């Protein structure tokens with residue numbers, strides 16, 4: 001169990017970055033850490049790893065307290081691995097040597113086999129003998145991931161681990177990596193802006209806003225029952241609409257959160273919008289429209305001309 005208890009932290013005096021953050025993560029859980037840019041995701045990963053001293057609170061991995069540089073000559077918990085956004089690879093040695101640098105030289109055959117296994121997982125076998133400085137950003141990121149799991153940490157902390165990897169490779173890589181981590185029961189926290197990381201590959205999602213933990217739960221629960229628009233918008237476009245605009249909800253004062261796929265064109269509906277822009281998404285169009293000055297997004301299988309007025313109804317609310 002990873003326990004983060006009432007943690008507060010600031011880099012500079014009087015500028016709090018994290019405020020009273022508490023949560024617990026059972027061993028082997030995959031967590032996605034989401035929130036707008038600058039909300040403190042990277043900082044939280046660094047604190048869990050022990051790279052900074054806390055202002056208040058405590059962090060424990062199992063029975064061992066994570067201590068910052070004031071208490072540790074070499075910062076960083078020895079059962080954890082933290083992969084920063086800048087990768088931390090050595091440019092003048094090969095890909096295989098970079099990965100092998102964390103593995104013991106006492107068992108050369110095992111080291112070679114393990115390096116080959118890790119290279120295959122990140123689809124970089126063909127680059128084993130290429131110097132790291134010659135790789136693209138996405139290739140470097142794949143090698144850095146292989147290096148991070150080389151010694152099988154108990155806790156893996158990944159900061160935007162797939163940000164530079166093309167979509168084609170990203171999906172295979174995510175499936176390989178998360179299946180491997182599950183098999184080895186490695187606890188993993190991924191700070192991400194990618195909704196697929198947050199929804200499809202996590203058992204638990206933590207939502208940060210301005211340094212505070214504002215929501216936590218399974219990805220499905222948070223997606224289906226977002227506590228507010230901020231949480232919902234981290235999964236994609238979302239509309240906040242007056243409930244009274246829709247049939248059977250005329251007397252309701254509240255607003256409702258509706259994802260674009262939950263709105264359907266229905267010319268009989270009194271809720272009229274004017275089409276502003278249409279974005280082709282492959283399987284459908286995402287249409288941006290206006291209702292009394294408010295932007296409304298809906299999905300449609302057919303395209304609409306800009307300026308056309310259409311009626312919308314909510315057809316599938318959570």
Ligand SMILES: Nc1ncnc2c1ncn2[C@@H]1O[C@H](COP(=O)(O)OP(=O)(O)OP(=O)(O)O)[C@@H](O)[C@H]1O
Pocket residue numbers: 011012017035036037038039040041042043044191
């Ligand atoms: N070394 C530092 N010294 C001072 N302030 C810092 C330092 N590192 C980060 N910050 C500030 O802390 C806040 C949180 O930054 P952090 O990198 O943790 O956010 P984030 O959620 O990971 O952002 P992003 O999604 O853009 O990576 C930001 O306001 C940032 O400017």
